[in-house]
Amino acid sequence: MSKKTYGQAINEALRGEMLRDPNVIIIGEDVAGGHGASGEPGGVGGVFGMTAGLYKEFGPERVLDTPISESAIIGAASGAAVTGMRPVAEIMFVDFVGVCFDQIYNQAAKFRYMFGGKAKTPMVIRTAIGAGFRGGAQHSQTLHPLFTMVPGLKVVIPSNAYDAKGLLISAIRDDDPVIFMESKVLYGQSMEVPDEAYRIPFGEANVVREGKDLTFVAFGAMVPRALAVAQTLAAEGISCEVIDPRTTSPLDEDTILESVAKTGRLVIIDESPPRCSLAADVGAMVADKGFRSLKAPIKAVTCPHTPVPFAPNLEDEYMPNPRRIEEAARAVLGYR
Amino acid sequence: MQLSRDDLKRAYRSMFTIRTFEERVDKEFALGNIPGFAHVYLGQEASGVGVCFDLTNDDYIGSTHRGHGHCIAKGCDVHGMMLEIMGKQGGLCGGKGGSMHIADMTKGMLGANAIVGGSPPIAVGAALTQKLKKTGRVAVAFSGDGASNQGTTFEALNMAVVLGVPAIFAFENNGYGEHTASSYAVGAPSIAERARSFGMPAEVVDGSDFFAVHQAMGRALERGRAGEGPYALEIVCSRFLGHFIGDPQAYRLPEELAQARGNDPIPRFRKGVTEAALLDDADLDAIESEVLAEVEDAVAKAMAAPRPDISTLETDVYVRY
Numbered sequence: 039m040s041k042k043t044y045g046q047a048i049n050e051a052l053r054g055e056m057l058r059d060p061n062v063i064i065i066g067e068d069v070a071g072g073h074g075a076s077g078e079p080g081g082v083g084g085v086f087g088m089t090a091g092l093y094k095e096f097g098p099e100r101v102l103d104t105p106i107s108e109s110a111i112i113g114a115a116s117g118a119a120v121t122g123m124r125p126v127a128e129i130m131f132v133d134f135v136g137v138c139f140d141q142i143y144n145q146a147a148k149f150r151y152m153f154g155g156k157a158k159t160p161m162v163i164r165t166a167i168g169a170g171f172r173g174g175a176q177h178s179q180t181l182h183p184l185f186t187m188v189p190g191l192k193v194v195i196p197s198n199a200y201d202a203k204g205l206l207i208s209a210i211r212d213d214d215p216v217i218f219m220e221s222k223v224l225y226g227q228s229m230e231v232p233d234e235a236y237r238i239p240f241g242e243a244n245v246v247r248e249g250k251d252l253t254f255v256a257f258g259a260m261v262p263r264a265l266a267v268a269q270t271l272a273a274e275g276i277s278c279e280v281i282d283p284r285t286t287s288p289l290d291e292d293t294i295l296e297s298v299a300k301t302g303r304l305v306i307i308d309e310s311p312p313r314c315s316l317a318a319d320v321g322a323m324v325a326d327k328g329f330r331s332l333k334a335p336i337k338a339v340t341c342p343h344t345p346v347p348f349a350p351n352l353e354d355e356y357m358p359n360p361r362r363i364e365e366a367a368r369a370v371l372g373y374r
Numbered sequence: 375m376q377l378s379r380d381d382l383k384r385a386y387r388s389m390f391t392i393r394t395f396e397e398r399v400d401k402e403f404a405l406g407n408i409p410g411f412a413h414v415y416l417g418q419e420a421s422g423v424g425v426c427f428d429l430t431n432d433d434y435i436g437s438t439h440r441g442h443g444h445c446i447a448k449g450c451d452v453h454g455m456m457l458e459i460m461g462k463q464g465g466l467c468g469g470k471g472g473s474m475h476i477a478d479m480t481k482g483m484l485g486a487n488a489i490v491g492g493s494p495p496i497a498v499g500a501a502l503t504q505k506l507k508k509t510g511r512v513a514v515a516f517s518g519d520g521a522s523n524q525g526t527t528f529e530a531l532n533m534a535v536v537l538g539v540p541a542i543f544a545f546e547n548n549g550y551g552e553h554t555a556s557s558y559a560v561g562a563p564s565i566a567e568r569a570r571s572f573g574m575p576a577e578v579v580d581g582s583d584f585f586a587v588h589q590a591m592g593r594a595l596e597r598g599r600a601g602e603g604p605y606a607l608e609i610v611c612s613r614f615l616g617h618f619i620g621d622p623q624a625y626r627l628p629e630e631l632a633q634a635r636g637n638d639p640i641p642r643f644r645k646g647v648t649e650a651a652l653l654d655d656a657d658l659d660a661i662e663s664e665v666l667a668e669v670e671d672a673v674a675k676a677m678a679a680p681r682p683d684i685s686t687l688e689t690d691v692y693v694r695y
Binding site: 067072073074077078079081082085103104105106108110133136137171172173175177342343344345347349350351352355356 | 458461462470473474520551561688
């Protein structure tokens with residue numbers, strides 16, 4: 039056990055799984071880096087450094103630098119997966135899935151069902167998500183709803199370093215295609231993370247903070263924000279429970295429903311535009327299955343129905359920020 | 375085609391403006407005055423200026439993530455650009471776009487583009503408009519060597535031939551797609567050959583030589599304006615800095631970096647025109663002083679400008695909704 043960043047935890051999970059299983063390969067743009075240049079290749083390790091050191095340790099047959107060709111990266115990963123490899127593909131920013139979405143949702147996601155259960159596609163797509171990075175409209179999106187609505191995909195969205203490692207190990211060992219969404223703003227966050235391998239199962243939410251007056255359900259980088267607001271409200275004697283579903287597909291409905299049964303009040307914090315979001319999805323589920331528990335309308339704190347703006351003040355307002363989360367919590371708490 | 379003294383001055387002004395602007399972006403980024411990240415065009419000035427030199431505001435270009443130079447070459451206002459890059463009110467896109475999305479429809483500038491391979495298909499469409507409306511105008515897609523490996527690019531090249539549209543594909547091969555060399559990532563002898571195999575004329579051009587780029591573009595334009603179809607240029611140039619500002623570039627040895635700077639298009643132009651007695655040093659020095667003052671003023675004004683009004687967050691998503 040030692041302090042590790044979210045990024046280090048991801049790197050450690052990749053390395054451990056590559057050591058454990060020779061079928062695990064990494065494929066993507068600049069996952070090694072520097073090929074064809076005058077210096078040594080392998081020094082980049084992904085634009086965010088998540089695959090650092092792996093090329094030097096495992097070589098060019100296990101860590102494959104590709105051209106900037108997302109469709110071919112994902113298509114090749116699917117084809118390799120369905121024929122016996124266990125690829126971990128990297129799409130640098132989730133925004134770039136626009137280029138290769140067909141390979142994800144028409145191909146990899148559907149093989150098993152279309153082939154009557156006769157195929158396995160054990161692949162992971164790691165990709166960076168989230169605003170707050172001043173990356174502009176095509177480098178800042180949080181597209182977990184897009185994947186969550188596709189049958190055949192599993193979707194993971196870790197909110198801390200410990201979960202990132204355990205969930206990534208589960209993702210790599212999983213026999214279905216998994217979208218593993220890494221929050222850019224969390225890469226540098228550190229906490230105690232075991233050195234050895236461990237798995238966090240999919241579909242098991244984490245109750246990050248227990249409370250009795252209000253339930254926050256938050257995803258990825260929104261979890262620390264929900265916790266911060268819970269802390270603020272605790273000073274006034276308001277007790278908030280914070281639930282991190284950790285995977286949006288499968289979704290742990292029971293933990294959310296149990297929490298709402300206790301608190302009667304639900305605020306969902308989701309860093310995506312509001313329509314067809316996880317906020318809408320969880321809200322509808324609770325309205326259906328937890329209707330009798332509710333003491334107030336469900337509130338969602340999301341981004342507005344706009345692309346991600348560049349200017350810092352606009353972007354800060356775009357994201358579900360502590361002020362907006364607190365306002366929603368107070369509205370729900372004050373409902374009569 | 376012989377360029378007049380005024381043409382030569384205009385070319386130098388445009389290249390030197392890009393150089394000055396980008397050096398300043400690099401500096402302001404280091405000072406923390408530019409949010410996010412930025413990719414500068416240093417070393418590629420002759421390419422953008424050579425391609426855009428004879429384009430009018432009614433011809434279109436689509437650009438890349440490394441788009442500041444294309445914007446300047448196409449006539450975008452440097453004040454509006456600096457405001458945009460700093461995320462300020464009055465920026466060319468109201469501060470909503472940023473470095474990777476600068477666009478100016480009044481200049482035929484269809485946007486920098488943060489998706490590699492984003493522009494070629496868009497340029498096919500812009501060229502289709504010109505064909506259908508019989509304007510005699512063209513659309514240029516700037517792409518890097520990296521984008522030459524994208525499926526979107528292959529599709530666009532093919533469709534431009536099939537539809538016979540006046541699209542010009544300007545592939546700026548600066549040797550690197552992000553942190554990987556094109557010698558590794560482009561699995562063909564050249565990008566030009568690849569374009570040619572789709573059925574259009576293509577040529578490899580020395581991108582540090584303004585005149586070579588300008589002349590090659592002249593051939594592409596002649597074909598486009600005559601309605602004879604698409605054309606491709608592989609413009610071989612140098613990327614002086616890393617993929618983005620702050621890229622340590624450990625993968626490039628110091629000798630390679632020095633070599634990249636050895637073929638600088640700006641002194642090359644200056645030497646060429648002064649030795650041929652087409653312009654003298656005083657002409658060029660005067661241009662440099664004006665450009666330096668203009669960029670200085672753009673930075674000062676952008677620094678002093680306010681952020682966009684928060685009420686603009688939800689505007690302009692649609693025309694009507």
